Amino acid sequence: MLSLRSVHHIAIICSSYEVSKRFYTEILGFTVVGEYYRAERNSYKLDLALNDSYTLELFSFPDPPARVSGPEACGLRHLAFAVDDIHVAVAKLQENGIMPEPVRVDEYTGKKFTFFRDPDNLPLELYES
Known part of the structure; x- marks a missing residue:
């Protein structure tokens, strides 16, 4: 059995980086730990913390496919x-x-x-x- 200590982070791919960045920071209250532009992927990575605990990674990618989230999809x-x-x-x-x-x-x-x-x-x- 693995000796897991905790969940380290949750990664989310968004369709609009600026809209999602505002949502998770200004509305939900996450704080920015780091923000990186990865030119080779034409992608942003935003590291977010909740109450000083690293929690979310927010990614942007060009034209990501939509994910089925309803009705109750597997995953x-x-x-x-x-x-x-x-x-x-x-x-x-x-x-x-x-x-x-x-x-x-x-x-x-x-x-x-x-x-x-x-x-x-x-x-x-x-x-x-």
Whole structure:
């Protein structure tokens, strides 16, 4: 068995680098750790942290194919973020023109959660912890 310590990062390929950069930094609150242009790939790589912990790599590539994310396709289902107050988080999303699904309650944990989409229609979740 491998001795995994934690998830190091999650990589996302976006269709519009500037739109996704704004979404993940200005709306979701990630901070930029590093930003690199890779001329040989005509691609940007943006390293992002959440609460000082390296979390996301955001990539741009010319003309990436669309990924099927619904209906429930095989593969990564969604990326979930823990929040202290789901209603405050939902209000912040709505202030930025993002309309999440209605808040639901996890039948097993009793915790509140909701889903919303990033600029490329990737499913994201907020989970009250």
